[in-house]
Each structure stands twice: as C-alpha cells, then as structure tokens.
Amino acid sequence: MEATASKEAPSRGGPVPPPAPPQGVPMPPIPAPVPPGGAPPAPQPHPPAPPANAPTDILVTSRTLKVEAKLFYLDLKENPRGRYLKITEKSYGQRSTIIVPEQGVGWFADMFAFHASGGDGAPGLAVEELQVENKAFFFDVGENPRGRFLKVSERGGPATRSLLIVPDGGEANAGWAQFAHALTHINDVVKGGDGDGGEGVESGGRSSAGDAYVGGGGNEQVDG
Template identity: 35%
Template sequence: MSDLGSGDEGSNSQSKYGQQGQVEQELATKMLQIQSKRFYLDVKQNRRGRFIKVAEIGADGRRSQIFLALSTAAEFRDHLSAFSDFYSSLGPPNPDNVPEDGKLKSEMMIKENRRYYLDLKENSRGRFLRVSQTITRGGPRSQVAIPAQGMIEFRDALTDLLDEFSADEHAYKPDLPEGRHMHVDNKNFYFDIGQNNRGVYMRISEVKTNFRTAITVPEKSWPRFRDIMADYCDKIKQPQQQQPPPPSMGGGGGGGPQPTNQQPGQDQMQHPLVGNTMQDTGTTLK
C-alpha cells in the first residue's frame, strides 16, 4: 500500500447525490490540514435531510470522499475517541510485529443501506484510520484515510459541527417518499416531497409545453387536502337526483287537485298546460 489507504472512488459517491436531481444547500464547512493531506467537512442539506460530506485531498491532488448522515457522524465521532485511545496505547511501530493485513483494530457501522468499515492500519508510511463506505445493493466503494496522529483533531472538528447542526435534526426526516408523476391529456403533473427549515411539504406541479405552475402544500395540511379531494370525488360519482314527473295532462281519471283559481267558463285544457309550463320552469330554476 503506497499511500495512507486513500481511495479515488469518491467521485462516484458524489454523482449518486447529484444525479437524483436533489438541490443541495451547504450549511457549514471546516478544513483540516493533517500532515500532507487536507480534509473538508461540509454540512449539507437536501430534501432528505442533513448530512456531512468528508472529502480528502491528497498531496498528489487526488480527491476521495464519503457521506455520513448526522446520526452516523455522531457514531463515527465516538469511534474516533475509542480508536485514538487504542492508538495511544500502542508502542512505536515494530516492522516485525505487524499483522499480515496491516489491521490493528476494526469496527463496522451500519446505516440503512450503507455500511462503513473503520480499520486502523499500519504500513510502511505509518499508521492511519481508513474509513470505507459501501452500499448493500452494489456499487463502488469510497474511502478516506485519516493519519492516526490527526484522529483527535478530526474528532473535535466533527464534534463542533454536530453540536451546531444536530440540535434540531429530529425535525428532519431522512427517508421521504419518492416523487410521483401523472400524465393526463396534454398535461403532466408532478408530485414532489421535500423539506426545509419549516418542515415537510408537497409540491404539485402542472407542466405543459412552455408552461409550468406549482403549488406547495405543508405536511400538516395533507389530511385536510385529501379529505376535500375525496369529498369531491364522492360527490361527482353520485347520480343526479331524478326530477319528479309532471302531473298528468289527461282529462279523465283525475291526476290530482285542479287549480283553485280557475274562473268559470275558462278553457279546461289551457290552465293545466300553463300550470305545467310554470312547473317545468320552476323545476329548471331549482
């Protein structure tokens, strides 16, 4: 191993976030210079919540990076303390007493579909902590390597960021539903779930050629929004009430009481027709 365990696959991890079209907001950053390496700890936020991107820039300019949810970063911070204590208990490097794989101490962290392998290793260039990130469904491994002498400095920088940005992390939901799409006639409707410092929301967009409009519905309003839509759906499905049949126009058999304002000698067939016309007009106005 010619370098302190640094990898060059971090760009694949970066593309995983960028290719999903998620808008990222940078909240804070810290830079550490440890031996010949620079490390950037960036607190970022997208619609799924907050996370920390750890980027390593080697002396040769190579860049590698891993991503940590804030809860994972807190667990990693605790492991850094344990690894640092273990490192302090070791004596000077002894080339005759090095494990075959170079590993002095190992731990593993599991966060949803990601696994992180922490290995304190030793090679001809010294001792270092290699942190590898893998995804269970496959894909390249990304990793960074922290010189052992810098683990405490790295832990302290991570702690500062966590103290500042983890206080309201409970308000952020890391696993929001994926967006949905619906095509109706010549229109496209998009349903996207996001979140900001005010909470979770749904953005409903209507898209046509050269036209786009959208509304935003806060999560707390979803049940009422759903109930109103369901009520309209139920009402539009109900058959219209049938109109009552008009009274009989025939002269025999009696189809109901005759109007009381009929004058003697008036044509008996005209008034029922007039009455029917008025009744139909009234029904239409109802």
Template identity: 30%
Template sequence: MVELKMADGDSGSERGGSSGGGGGFQHFQRDQETQELASKRLDIQNKRFYLDVKQNSKGRFIKIAEVGAGGSKSRLTLSLSVAAEFRDYLGDFIEHYAQLGPSTPEQIAQATAGEDGGPRRALKSEFLVRENRKYYLDLKENQRGRFLRIRQTVNRGPGFGVGGPVGGMLSGQTIALPAQGLIEFRDALAKLIDDYGGDDEELTGGTAAGGFSELPEGTSIMVDSKR
C-alpha cells in the same frame, strides 16, 4: 503538522471541478436542491480533509472529502446519526492509539507483509451497517506510520443486509486519515454535530434525519492543481 481552517469559497467536497462526462443536468438539479451550511478544513501531513454540512429536503448530512498530494479526491457521505456514531468510535480509536507504544522494525515488517507492500492486518477495527450503506473503520500501520482507513460501501440495489449485497451493484469509497490527526478530526466533526445536529431525533436516526437512500453517494475525482 495538523492545521484546522475554515474553508472559504466553494465547499471542500465540491472544490476542484466535477467528475466530468454526462449527468450535467442531474448535478445542476442536485446543487439547486442542496444547501451548504458549514465547511471546515483540516491539513494533516500532505493531505487535506474537508468536512461539509449540507441540507436537502430530507434533512442534514455531512460530506467528508480527502484530497491527496497528487490531487486525487475521495468523498464519504454520513447522515447526522451516523456522524454522531463516528464521533464516538473515533474516541475509541484515539484511546487505543494512545495506548500503543512505538512501532518496532519487526512489527512494521509484519504489518506490511502483504504481497503489494500494503498493510496486512488492522490494529483495531469497527464497522457500521445502516440500510444500504456499510462503514468500515480500520486502524492500520505501514512504513509511513499509523492511519485510520475509513471505507464506505453503497449498495444500489435491493437485498442489502449484514451478510452483504444480494443482486445489487456495490460501490465504495475510502479515505485514509493519519493517526496523528485523529483528535483534530474528531473535534472538528464533534463541533459540526453540536452546531448543526438539530434535535435528538435527528441524531438518533429518526424521521428528521431522512432516509439513507436519499443521501448522495461518495465519489472519487481528480483535482486540477494548476492555477
């Protein structure tokens, strides 16, 4: 089942507490400087996805959060220009997925032939490189079905390019979107871009979009499911 909701109360990417530990003042300062403009929620199978439009002094950006059944949460951060490219790539993945026939047991066994039982090969792949960030999109398949894995890596040091990081620390976040929710996810993202994308310069990565180094990094936390 795929269900689209407007998230109420706290934003989806921030709901469920904090990552704990130190840095409380930095989190408070960032919250004071960042304004939330909109939040949408998608329920796909046993997962929840939140898409939040936020704004700081450098411009607007979108946070995407995945909350699993066990309460784990992963978050990606996209500038509006990258979000627009993601929207277009999602259209390509939707078209490719629609052309795939039903999986045979042999195909599933081949796709999950990795040592850990995870998906070994991608049915379709794309990637983006923007300053200190890389985004990988892979349509994969396992015994539970087909899904789009989206991975973001952030280099926190100098020397990042197409060939990878040089002398920097690399951190990454991954979300897995069930293929049956690709259209709903793309449409929700497109609506936020249409409503909050601003001018053409912002969507094409001009000065109005702000630098990638100003975007907050994605994080992974555990959400307390108890009421």
C-alpha cells in the same frame, strides 16, 4: 395567311403545374403534407426553465483539516431529504469522498475520539462497523513504514465502494484528534444547532508532511 400560335398541350400522366405568379408578388406558403389518417402533430413546446430559486443543497457548517500531507473537507449539508455529511480527502492530485447520513455523524465522532485516545474508552466503541440507511461504514487501523492510518470505507449507495485514508498525525494521534474535535462540533449541529454556514480550519500533524505518509484513496464520487 397569318400563322397562328400553337398552344402546347400539358404533358399527360401528371398534374398541371400552377402558373408562375407575377413578378414582385411572393409565393404563398406551401402547406405541410397531411399524413394518412389524421392531421400533423402539433409542435411540442420546450420544457420550462427551472426557476432561479430552485432548491439546492445548503451548506450548514464546514471544517477543513490539514493532516500531514493531506487536506480533508467536512461539509454538513441539507436538502429536502435531510442532512448529510460529505467528507472529502484531497492528496497527491487525487480526491476521494464518502457521504455519511446524519444518523452516523455521532458514531464517526466517537470512533475518531476512541482511536485518538489510544483505544481507551467504552468497550462498545470498539465495534468498527456501522449500518445506516442503505450503507455500511468500516474503520480499520493500518500501519506501514511511513506511519499509522485509519482506513474508513463506505459500501453501498451510488458508489460500490469509497475509501478515505486518515494518517494518525504523529505524536498523540494529532490527526485523529482533529477529526474527533471537528466531528463533535458537527454532531452538535446535527442534534439541534443551525450551524454557522461558515468554515473552520484546523492544521496539525508531522512537520515533514511531504514525506510523512503516503496513502491510497478511491476515485471521486457524486453526492447525493
């Protein structure tokens, strides 16, 4: 009597697994589970990359000043919101920046010219505080054993406070006179010129620049 092969009954309490496909035939993809109450969310596309010609801040004109041991970069820039002057001080491994709206550039030029001339000028120029947009700027003259300096403070805007220290530059306030000259040029551009898109370099101050002056400065700030 031949023995018959017995078939194992499927285990109770669970679904019967699908039969294995023949060798060489790939398994069909397993569909994603559908959450209760609806179809699975469609995949979100990646945000498009910004165009290569996206608008950026354009340099209109620029001046670089060397006053004693410090370098100052004066950059008039333009973006869709308007023009602004970025003044950066670099000294002793530190960098400090203030941002001046275009309406304040002429006042800055007048203030530096006023102090470069020893304070001789119209009495109104002695007012050393300017409110423009959401910012306030202050000019203060200070002196220590190393020399005289102008402290230019900015309050408001993205930074709570930012500070520049500009030495007088020695004889005839040469450093302040440099600033007045450069700012006058930039203000002429603000009032109607297109600028040169380039950079001018001016230098002056005491010859013993390394020991002539030590001034403080704030941390570098973001332009905006």
